[in-house]
Amino acid sequence: MEHDHPGFFGRLAAQQAPELLWIGCSDSRVPANQIVDLLPGEVFVHRNIANVVDHADRNCLAVMQYAVGELRVKHIMVVGHYRCGGVRAALEPYRGGLVDDWLAPIRALHQRHRAFFDTCPGGSARWDKLCELNVLEQARSVSQATVVREAWARGENLAVHGWIYSVADGLLRDLEVTVAKPEEANTVFEGRLAQLL
Numbered sequence: 001m002e003h004d005h006p007g008f009f010g011r012l013a014a015q016q017a018p019e020l021l022w023i024g025c026s027d028s029r030v031p032a033n034q035i036v037d038l039l040p041g042e043v044f045v046h047r048n049i050a051n052v053v054d055h056a057d058r059n060c061l062a063v064m065q066y067a068v069g070e071l072r073v074k075h076i077m078v079v080g081h082y083r084c085g086g087v088r089a090a091l092e093p094y095r096g097g098l099v100d101d102w103l104a105p106i107r108a109l110h111q112r113h114r115a116f117f118d119t120c121p122g123g124s125a126r127w128d129k130l131c132e133l134n135v136l137e138q139a140r141s142v143s144q145a146t147v148v149r150e151a152w153a154r155g156e157n158l159a160v161h162g163w164i165y166s167v168a169d170g171l172l173r174d175l176e177v178t179v180a181k182p183e184e185a186n187t188v189f190e191g192r193l194a195q196l197l
C-alpha cells in the first residue's frame with residue numbers, strides 16, 4: 001500500500017473521516033471493505049450475528065451515535081446476506097442460549113409473516129426471503145433510532161440503505177429501501193415489504 005500510495009498510512013494515522021457506516025453480519029464471508037472495494041479509512045463498521053439493529057443494544061447504538069454525531073457519516077448501509085446462518089437458526093426450533101436469544105427479533109419477524117412463509121416453498125427460498133425481510137426490518141430500525149431522527153431533525157444529509165450480498169456469486173444487491181427523510185420511511189418500507197411478500 002505504501003509503495004502504491006506513498007504517505008497513505010501517515011495520512012490515515014492523522015484522522016479518519018469515513019462517509020459510510022456499514023452495519024453487517026459477522027459472517028467471515030462478508031467482509032465490509034472488500035465487498036465495496038474501499039480502502040481503510042473509508043467505512044466505519046459494526047458487525048454482529050445476522051446484522052441485527054436492536055434499540056436495547058448499547059454497542060450498536062454507540063456505534064451509530066459516534067458515526068452520525070462525530071464522524072458525520074452520510075450513509076448507513078444495513079447489509080444482510082443470503083445463506084445467513086443466524087437467519088437460518090431463527091427458522092429452526094428454539095434451542096436456548098445466547099445466540100438464540102440474540103436472534104429473537106428475527107424469530108419474531110418470521111412469526112409476524114407466518115402466513116406468507118407457510119405458503120412459501122421450503123428450503124432455501126424461505127431462508128433467502130427471511131434474509132431479505134431481515135434487511136428491511138433492521139434498516140427500518142436504523143431509521144427509527146433516536147440518533148438518526150435527531151440528525152434528520154437538524155436537517156443533516158443522512159441516508160439509510162438496505163443491501164443484500166450473495167456469498168454464492170459475490171454480488172451486492174440494493175433492496176431499494178433508501179430513506180433520507182423521516183416522513184418517507186414508512187411508505188418506503190411498507191411498499192417494499194408488500195412487493196417482497
Ligand SMILES: [Zn+2]
Pocket residue numbers: 025026027049050051081083084085086087
Ligand atoms: Zn450472516
